[in-house]
Amino acid sequence: MDKLPSLSSRQRLLIGGAGGVLVIGLIVVIALIASSRSDAASEQPIAFNHQIHAQNDIQCQFCHYGVNQSPSAVIPSVEKCMGCHEFVATDNPEVRKIAEYWADEEPIPWVRVNEQPDFVYFNHHSHVAAGVSCGSCHGDVANMSVAEPVVNMNMGFCLDCHAEQENKDALYDCVVCHR
Amino acid sequence: MADNTTEHKWTMIVDLDKCTGCQACVVACSAENNIPTPSEDEILRGRGNQWIRIERYWEGEYPNVKARFLPVFCQQCGNAPCEPVCPVYASYHSEQENLNVQVYNRCVGTRYCGNNCPYRVRIFNYFAPHFDEPLEQQLNPDVTVRSPGVMEKCTFCIQRIRRGRETANAENRPLEDGEVVPACVQACPADALVFGDKYDENSRVAQMVPNERQFKLLEHMGTEPAVYYLKGGETHVGE
Structure with a gap:
């Protein structure tokens, strides 16, 4: 009779402990996912x-010049930044950081904001040539102090737009994006 | 002149009179399509990963022996046996390109397609891709590095076709003959391989077929391959 309650309390402890570990693990995982999504930009x-x-009337294509000529939109080189910032806002502490990278001849380790899986081949050139505005996928970046992903760029998002086009059948071909 | 909005019929012509069996196409293909170099051991076990297989035939009696070569890659069948057997539609027919396409990220590795292919040109990826230094530095960013457990095969360098088409579309002009060249055709030193759009009347392939030397592999099976072989002189390959 004595043994039974002691066993069950041990079991309860075990179950409670395992449950606690699971809950804590879940919280950690969720926190990790949340931080990797939204804080990357900051x-x-x-x-x-x-x-x-x-606001100073600089077009997206001035820095992301790849959109007009290649699949990749291109993150501008330090040289591109210094083209203006050798003379403009040189006393700004953030601009001074660029100058440091420039002096050290090091690239700026930007954190990627919008990302596609390795098996998806997106072409900026085709989309810009077809008249798709940057904002349709990237949101109103011109009014963002910190660039953040605004739409979930999954396959459904791409196909919703492809379905509305004249050459829908051609744009529904798997090889358009996967190869 | 081809119109980019219409369909293409990508076609390959292999002139067996010119092929010397040098394997330059195999090497170029591996470099272009991120194919790991298989070891001798893997090849002997039948697990080699090469999208082009050069079949070798000996003709004649010693001492008058001649070596004949037959490069075999995916025939991009118009009526492909691999397509209807795929349970997840990873192997499907691209209506626009008229190619048989493998979607790697959809493939679950049942290998039905490979077993149903009469040409044995589909390859199952048994191993995680490994590239000896410095080969990992030259991976093609336009091609997926396939994970183990998926089927893969020659794509007629679909990434080059797409790149050519996207560039032509963005510049609002038709795709020209010779603008898209697969890696094997580019590398062939004997000019034995010719590639182009058969629907384009002025293309080199459209002018080369029909040809009195032409034949297709296992044509009687009704697979309608997009690869034409031109029979070499004094040979019995293809008879």
């Missing part, structure tokens, strides 16, 4: 502000 090595640049 952890940039330089607090780059898209809004200030857009």
Whole structure:
């Protein structure tokens, strides 16, 4: 009679302990996922502000010049930044960081904001040539102080737009994006 | 001149009179399509991963022996036996390109397609891709590095076809003959391989077929291959 309650309390302890570990593990996993999604943008090595640049009438294509000629939109080189910032806002502490990278001849380790899986081949050139605006996928970056992904760029998002096009059948071909 | 919105019929012509069996196409294919170099042991076990297989035939009696070569890659069948057997539609027919396409990220590795292919050109990826230094530095960013457990095969360098088409579309002009060249055709030193769009009347392939030397592999099976072989002189290959 004595043994039974002691056994069950041990079991309860075990179950409670395992449950606790599971809950804590879940919380850690969720926190990790959440941090990897939204904080990536704010952890940039330089607090780059898209809004200030857009307010000064700088077009997206000026820095992301790849959109007109290649699949990749291109993150501008330090040289591109220094082209203006050798003279503009040179006393800004964030701009001074660019100058340091420039002096050290090191690239800026930007954190990627919008990402596609390895088996998806997106072509910026085709989309820009077809008249798709940057904002349709990237949101209103011109009014973002910190660039963040606004839409979930999954296959459904791509196909919703492809379905509305004239050459829908051609754009529904798997090889358009997967190869 | 081909219109980019219409269908293409990508076609390959292999001139067996010119093929010397040098395997330059095999090497170029591996480099272009991120194919790991298989070891001798893997090849002997039948697990080699090469999208082009050069079949070798000996003709004649000693001492008058001649070596004949037959490069075999995916025939991009118009009526492909591999397509209807795939339970997950990873092997499907691209209506626009008229190619038999393998979607790697959809493939679950049942290998039905490979077993149903009469040409034995589909390859199952048994191992995690490994590239000896410095080969990992030259991986093609336009091609997926396939994970183990999926089927793969020659794609007629679909990434080059797409790149050519996307560039032509963005520049609002038709795709020209010779603009898209697969890696094997580019590497062939004997010019034994010719590639192009058969629907384009002015293309080199459209002008080369029909040819009195032409034959297709296992044509009687009704697979409608997109690869034409031109029979070499004094040979019995293809008879």
